Amino acid sequence: MAHSSCLALALAVAAVLAMAAVEVSGLGFDLHHRYSPIVQRWAEERGHAGVSWPAGAEVIGSPEYYSALSRHDHALFARRGLAQGDGLVTFADGNITLRLDGSLHYAEVAVGTPNTTFLVALDTGSDLFWVPCDCxxxxxxxxxxAVDGGGGPELRQYSPSKSSTSKTVTCTNNLCDQPNACATATSSCPYAVRYAMANTSSSGELVEDVLYLTREKGAAAGAAVRTPVVFGxxxxxxxxxxxGAAADGLMGLGMEKVSVPSILASTGVVKSDSFSMCFSKDGLGRINFGDTGSADQSETPFIVKSSHSYYNISITSMSVGDKNLPLGFYAIADSGTSFTYLNDPAYTAYTTNFNVQISERRANFSGSTRSGPFPFEYCYSLSPDQTTVELxxxxxxxxxxxxxxxxxxxxxxxxxxxxxEIRIIGYCLAVIKSDLPIDIIGQNFMTGLKxxxxREKSVLGWQKFDCYKDEKMTDDGSSVGSPSPSPGPTTHVFPQPQESDSPVGRTPIPGAAPVPRSSSAAAGGRAGFRLLSSMALLLLAAAAAAVF
Structure with a gap:
């Protein structure tokens, strides 16, 4: 059997949660997972504690935790209607990202003059950016x-009349898609976005105001960028x-011209209508607006299947160890979905061929689940002293x-x-049999890649990448230009699991530049901010699970 080098299953949660808004080459931007302590605190203060932490899911890494993530994915599918310049710029320093029901990450963004701060859901499956306004x-x-270890901003409404830089978006604007609802050509353009999930919608008027960004790279790294954007x-x-689902608004990252990535490209803030997401193996990552990747990255074209502007790609085959599986199917590349969802025959072919190449015994962890069905079918137990596994x-x-x-x-x-004592007792193949007529490549399949x-070239690109060093990786896992490790399997020792309620503060990543607090204006750039993914939140469980 063909196996990879030994894979470390445990991830240090507290260390990841403490990572701050710092970039190796400039400013960073925090995102926090839905079930992090920060999100729990935020939800409790806004009266949404039950939404943030369902019963049993408050202990990270438990079967309840995975069940809650699976429910999040299905809520996201329903909301989307699936169920039946130069360089990089980022949001201004101090902005933070969180996520609640129906979204995997949230971002704290600032708009207007003086600026008003909102915690908006990031969504690759929709387009419009909107915030609560004149409610x-x-x-x-x-x-x-105490979002970042200190006092946090007051969450409030945006009001065009209170911002000196706000402008009316009239019905003649090319971003107005409801001109027939206008009384006159000079009227404010109305918007209405309706989602399939439980009569969920947002409506109001389009406005134009400044969004606060910072340049990530180059001589002006850290300089502030105030750029006008149209939003709801x-x-x-x-x-x-x-x-609680997008209580403070939503930022769409879809393909339509009204999305923030499209606006940044069309106004010249970034040179290309493109963005990248980099997910490191410990769960941290970055998103960079305007990033087209490198010339030697792998690419595949987007497939337009319907009126929905999703990032569809075509899969022609799968390889699992020494087995090549000639399967053809379409899939949505969606970093906002926790897991990967496959329909048959792809699901059965993948899981059964993976299973026969595993030496550990099958395990059943579903008995301790109180927050819903345990999502994974193929799980395996570890011996008490086992610290590595070959996959x-x-x-x-x-x-x-x-x-x-x-x-x-x-x-x-x-x-x-x-x-x-908290111990790693097993692992699961993180693929779920889809109950929808779609296949989804989720965030777990994107780990270790940029x-x-x-959208400009209509391609999805990827490359093995070190998100900390901001450089590509070789196939053996080393940075380009660094010495290659010796052949053979590499042993990774499990880190000691950490408590999930560890203090969250702003601490620098080793080797990374500190975060300046720049207030000067600059033009152009590409954007980057930190992602905290579900992959970093998989260590702790509430009770011993049934292993056999």
Whole structure:
């Protein structure tokens, strides 16, 4: 059997949560996973504690935790209607990203003069950026405290009349898609976005105002960029938006011209209508607006299948260890989905061929799940002293022949013993049989890669990448230009699991530049901010699971 080098299953949660908004080459931008302590605190202060932490999911890495993530994915599918310049710029320093129901990450962004701060959901499956504004019906407002280890900003409505840089978007604007609803050509352009999930919608008027960004690279790294963008003044929210799903707004990263990436490209803030996401193996990552990747990256074209502007690609075959599986199917590349979802015959072919190449015994962890069905079918137990595991190499061959490597096909399972000790007791193949007529390549398949969503060339690009050093990696896992490791399997020792309620503060990544607090204006650039993915939050469990 062909196997990869030994894979470390445990991830240090507290160390990851403490990583701050710093970039190796400039400013960074924090994103926080839905079930992080920061999101829990934010949700409790806004009266949405039940949305943030379902029963049993508050202990990270437990079967309940994975069940809650699976429910999040299905809520996201429903909301989307699937169920049945030069260089990089980023959001201004101090902006933070969080995620609640229906979204995997949130970003704290600032708009207007003086600026108003919002925690907006990031969504690659929609287009419009909107925030609560002159509210007739919005989610409850509150005060966010101690988000970054100190006092947080007050969360409030945006009001065009209180911003000196706000401008009306009239019905003649090319971003107005409802001109027939206008009384006159000079009227404010109305918008209405309706989602399939539980009568969820946002409506109001389009406005133009400044969004605060910072340049990430080059001589002006860290310089502030105030760029005008068109977004929704969300006066009326309904459904799940009133209960914590995008309570402070939503930023669409889709392909349409009204999305923030499209606006940044069309106004020249970035040179290319493209953005990249980089997910490191410890769960941290970055998103860079304007990034087209490198000339030697792998690429496959987007496939337009319907009116939905999703990032569809074509898979022609799968490789699992020594088995090549000639399967053809379309899939959505979606970093906002926690796991990867496959339909048959791809699901059965992948899981059964993976299973026969695993030496550990099958395990059943579903018995301790209280927050919903346990999502994974193929799980395995570890012996008490086992710290490493060998896995078959997994890859996808895409339309055009480019190979998409899957560097993190499994999730670790941890349990708290009767003596209070927390131990890694097993792992699961992190693929779920889809109950939808679609296949989705989720965030877990993107770990260890920089994935480029190039809307200008209509291609998806990827490359093994070191998100810390901002450089590509060789196939053996070393940075380009660094000495290659000796042949043979590499042993990774499990880090000691950390408590999930560890203090969250702003600490620098080793070797990274500190975060300056720049206030000067600059033009042009590409954008980057940090991602905290579900991959970093898989260590702790509430109770010992049934291993056999």
């Amino acid at each position: 007739k019906q919005c989610a409850p407002l509150g005060n966010l405290t 003044c969300g006066q009326m929210q309904t459904g799940s938006f009133l209960d 078959p190499i997994v890859s996808l061959t895409t339309n055009g022949g480019a190979v998409f490597p899957v560097t993190s096909p499994v999730y670790p399972i941890a349990a708290q013993m009767t003596n209070g 994935v480029v969503f190039n």
